[in-house]
Amino acid sequence: MIDLRLVRDDPDAIRASQRARGESESAVDDLLQADEQRRCAVQRFEALRAEQKQLSAQVPKAAGDARAGLLVRTKQLSAEVKAAEAAVAEAERTLRQAQLAVPNVVEEGAPPGGEDDYVVLRHVGDRPDLTSPRDHLELGEALGAIDVERGAKVSGSRFYYLTGPGALLQLGLLQLAVHQATEAGFVLVVPPVLVKPEAMEGTGFLGAHASEVYRLEADDLFLVGTSEVPLAAYHTGEILDLDRPRRYAGWSTCFRREAGSYGKDVRGILRVHQFDKVEMFVFCPPEQAHDEHLRLLAWQEEMLARVELPYRVIDVAAGDLGTSAARKYDCEAWVPSQGRYREVTSTSNCTTFQARRLNVRYRDATGRPQVAATLNGTLATTRWLVPLLENHQQPDGSVRVPKALQPFLGGRDVLKPVAR
RNA sequence: GGAGGCUUCGCCUAGUUCGGUCUAUGGCGCCGCACUGCUAAUGCGGUUGGGGUCUAAAGCCCCUCCCGGGUUCGAAUCCCGGAGCCUCCGCCA
Numbered sequence A: 001m002i003d004l005r006l007v008r009d010d011p012d013a014i015r016a017s018q019r020a021r022g023e024s025e026s027a028v029d030d031l032l033q034a035d036e037q038r039r040c041a042v043q044r045f046e047a048l049r050a051e052q053k054q055l056s057a058q059v060p061k062a063a064g065d066a067r068a069g070l071l072v073r074t075k076q077l078s079a080e081v082k083a084a085e086a087a088v089a090e091a092e093r094t095l096r097q098a099q100l101a102v103p104n105v106v107e108e109g110a111p112p113g114g115e116d117d118y119v120v121l122r123h124v125g126d127r128p129d130l131t132s133p134r135d136h137l138e139l140g141e142a143l144g145a146i147d148v149e150r151g152a153k154v155s156g157s158r159f160y161y162l163t164g165p166g167a168l169l170q171l172g173l174l175q176l177a178v179h180q181a182t183e184a185g186f187v188l189v190v191p192p193v194l195v196k197p198e199a200m201e202g203t204g205f206l207g208a209h210a211s212e213v214y215r216l217e218a219d220d221l222f223l224v225g226t227s228e229v230p231l232a233a234y235h236t237g238e239i240l241d242l243d244r245p246r247r248y249a250g251w252s253t254c255f256r257r258e259a260g261s262y263g264k265d266v267r268g269i270l271r272v273h274q275f276d277k278v279e280m281f282v283f284c285p286p287e288q289a290h291d292e293h294l295r296l297l298a299w300q301e302e303m304l305a306r307v308e309l310p311y312r313v314i315d316v317a318a319g320d321l322g323t324s325a326a327r328k329y330d331c332e333a334w335v336p337s338q339g340r341y342r343e344v345t346s347t348s349n350c351t352t353f354q355a356r357r358l359n360v361r362y363r364d365a366t367g368r369p370q371v372a373a374t375l376n377g378t379l380a381t382t383r384w385l386v387p388l389l390e391n392h393q394q395p396d397g398s399v400r401v402p403k404a405l406q407p408f409l410g411g412r413d414v415l416k417p418v419a420r
Numbered sequence B: 001g002g003a004g005g006c007u008u009c010g011c012c013u014a015g016u017u018c019g020g021u022c023u024a025u026g027g028c029g030c031c032g033c034a035c036u037g038c039u040a041a042u043g044c045g046g047u048u049g050g051g052g053u054c055u056a057a058a059g060c061c062c063c064u065c066c067c068g069g070g071u072u073c074g075a076a077u078c079c080c081g082g083a084g085c086c087u088c089c090g091c092c093a
Helices: A004-009 A011-021 A026-061 A064-100 A136-143 A148-155 A164-183 A197-202 A228-233 A286-306 A353-358 A382-391 A403-409
Strands: A119-124 A187-189 A214-216 A221-223 A246-255 A274-284 A311-315 A327-335 A340-349 A361-363 A369-371 A373-381
Touching: A004 A011, A004 A026, A011 A026, A026 A064, A119 A286, A136 A164, A136 A382, A164 A187, A164 A246, A164 A274, A164 A286, A164 A373, A164 A382, A164 A403, A197 A221, A197 A228, A228 A246, A228 A274, A228 A353, A228 A373, A274 A286, A274 A382, A286 A311, A286 A327, A286 A340, A286 A373, A311 A340, A327 A382, A340 A382, A353 A373, A373 A382
Parallel strands: A187 A246
Antiparallel strands: A119 A311, A214 A221, A246 A274, A274 A373, A311 A327, A327 A340, A340 A373, A361 A369
């Protein structure tokens, strides 16, 4: 939800942002108008209500004609107040709709343009020199690590079993992420993965992402596609003490319908309906959000370095940010079998956009409540197994285990193909 | 799934019988001041929160007794619906 104060004080900033995203500028005028209408409605209601209160208080003290007169007037007022109150509610609904219609204001410096207009910030790590790389599925099946056939048999396409070394690898990866996060001061959270409509709505996932979300109709609950949802909703309606940023690391299974992705990435576990993820989530004062965003990115890169993956960092273009992000960086790991980089992390600075919708605030130096900023970023997911297996593969089909992961695989430094 | 109880300003609590003076009681905590040769005790004072108005403060206004409706000139209080918590019963991986 867009900041009304910004709309009033600097509507041109929002217009510029809308242009960068390739969105309409007229939404800003709608906002200004709705804001003014609400203001009038509130004023009218408050004036009427004050008069009603005052006169009502006189009723018990009055008698005879005076009392009768009062009752006539107060009765009339009662109806007027009720109408004015309804008008306020209506004006607020309209305003809220207008606020929701405008995506977050793009951060200064974000590249303009659409999906393909990202800017590559840097390449890190050496790509392996492989003449004919096996893909992760071929490797995973040979190692007895990934079983998509039985996944499909039991649950359908885009489901899989992680077995033996595959399961250990995933748990190790996530465990490593948890260690790193808790060392950095994050509070580890295992959140609910089924949430009420309000939580889904509040985090904005029922908008553009609605068709991506699994819904349990019998119970009116949603399966989350990321722990960002329960983490963001965790402090809904609260006023936090943000002397230091609140950093949470959520570990959860994530569920996605992948409705619009028929035919895309159908092989292996690159794009699946269910996966596990460790996600960083931060509440902080807005003026700290920019720096915090860069810290999140640094932590992601630290994690990639631990598991020795070559990757690049991209600065996502304005038109590809999604509604709630003001700036977004993705880390993309090298996938040898595809000869290209694929997204393995993403970090967004949502500034106050998400917190305003969820009504998460903090007290500033003067003790006044202000809307907090929220940020999120991936720390590790099941998808990481793809570049992990492929980049560390050996000519004989075995896979080298990065040092940091060896403790989680019984000390093994290499995974070897097994007879099936 | 069935029956009952509870929900008040940070925490505990009075108030709901019988609607108005509830602008919500008291305690704890917290803040300030005073006093005592220490941050302990005591005394006095203050303290619900949120929104708006305002350069700011003061002041003023609105909202707020779990949430949403209703009755009424007027609702913490009466009525209806919902949520959460707690008991008991039933059922159960």
